[in-house]
Amino acid sequence: MKLVVLGLAALLAAAAPSKPSAIGVTSGDVTDRRRNDNTFAGLEVELKLTGEAAGEARGARATVEKAVDDTGRNLVKEGARPPEFEKPTGQGSPGLKLDLRNPARRAKSVREISGQVEVFLPDRDPAAVASADRFLSGMDRPIASPALKASRTEVTVVSRKTYDAEKKKDEERKKKEAESAGVAGAVVNAFSGLFEGLFGDIGENDVLVRVNDPGKKVFGVEVFDAAGKPIDNAGSMKVGDFWILKFTEKVPADASLRIYLMTAKAVVTAPFSLKDVALP
Amino acid sequence: MRRRTAPQLVLAFGLAPFLVPGAASGQDLRVSAGTIEDRRTTGKFFGGLEIELKLTGDDLADARAARVKLTKAQDESGRDLLPAKKPDEDFQKSSGRGAPDLKISLKNPARGASAIQEISGEVQLFAPSRDPAALILIDRFVSRMDKPIDSSALKSQQISARLVSPKVYRAQAKKREADLDAEMQKHKEEMKKEAGDDKAAEALMALVKGFAGMMNDVGDNDVILQIEDPQGKLLDVEVVGKSGVMDTRGSMSSGGLKILQYSEKIPADAKLRFLVKTQNAVLRAPFRLTNVPLP
Structure with missing residues (x-):
């Protein structure tokens, strides 16, 4: 009798409609770049996010645990750093790419690629977004927000004067470190100075944000107008602890700042497994 | 397991009877395969096999440019790798003192092919x-502005050229801009249809204007040439000063217009040198690479 009940339960479970998964992946374009000097060679597999939550994703990344071609060759790059979260471009969900080793020339397909995808869905957790209204009037004071406090993150919109002073202090510190590191330090210092000189130019309309984020929780910072519409920026960059949001026009005084935080509830992790991905 | 021999090459020796009459044949030019990239993709763009050809030999000492014409490319499975569309076969100029960079673009070989059986051309x-006729010098060209260059050597190659002073060029540029504006206004509706909407059409027009503007923006020291070369014989034009070819800070070409940009004033006694691809100045060397391993 007990066996019959178990059998019925199994049948019912099999017959019940399966719940669509919130996040899944399918493979997109596959590019096998093969070179006899091995420079920039590798297999790139594009992943497309699927599922009902894909459209809400503000960021995603995929990590590979297993990748093997049909000859049995391991395609996982050893010692690779975990990828950064990708942001969506335009209306779609973020584009993900897996960076693998070249399969064997005689391989016809990748037998298996499995791993996990992490998707940032800030709509799932009210604590994933911290807001600062009329932030331009609160320059040089850390933004007070329970969400930031909970994430042990300090975010401050700084004035140009503060930025310049802190940059100078930082340069002096780096110079001292370079001096103690000898010639190698001097070379590194010269290159970082050159890099910052090229990209670290501040425009008069740019918004400068200092982010103290030891737990790497801050996903992004955006500026919104009074009507709640995002104000398009002309790009952004990070220089040390500073995030520089570039604007071609003056940001209105009543604009607000939104800080997106990767809280545990807002980051959804889903395993994936792709089988028999055809090679070009 | 199969053993593969190293890529072989066949030199030009003894192949002169097959060459174009009047062309000079190479005596010492060797061709070997360098970097090979087989970019295979399920996407629509940038797939293909690219092979760098390395040139060595004494013939390179005088070479200013090189090009390759392929006749056969086949992988070991017998797949023809020659592209369906005839590739750009323009001469590639040498950069600095090294041999000119030559790259050939082919179709992807079969996935399972481990080598290219043959590439020849x-x-x-x-x-x-x-060939003395390949270098045409124009003395003291700075004093020959805004009139056609009178040269029997150029005429014999059916090339005509005119030096335009920056002042006259700028005056003409205003008219060109106005003409371009008028032309774009005339075709605005067609462009809107083509681009899909007003914004895209305006962006496209701004792009066209931007490119045209770049060509119209000349410096006081720039050398501007309007060239007619119906047979495509001209390879390059350069300015020669007392200590050799004067380095430009850039150059632009569009149609028959060529602009050589200079930061400093061109000396009055500088010469203009036209490099012409005459038959005798072009050395031809057949080559054949076999069993080139694929990455």
């Missing part, structure tokens, strides 16, 4: 020192 070197 002809490498052509442009060595102007081999």
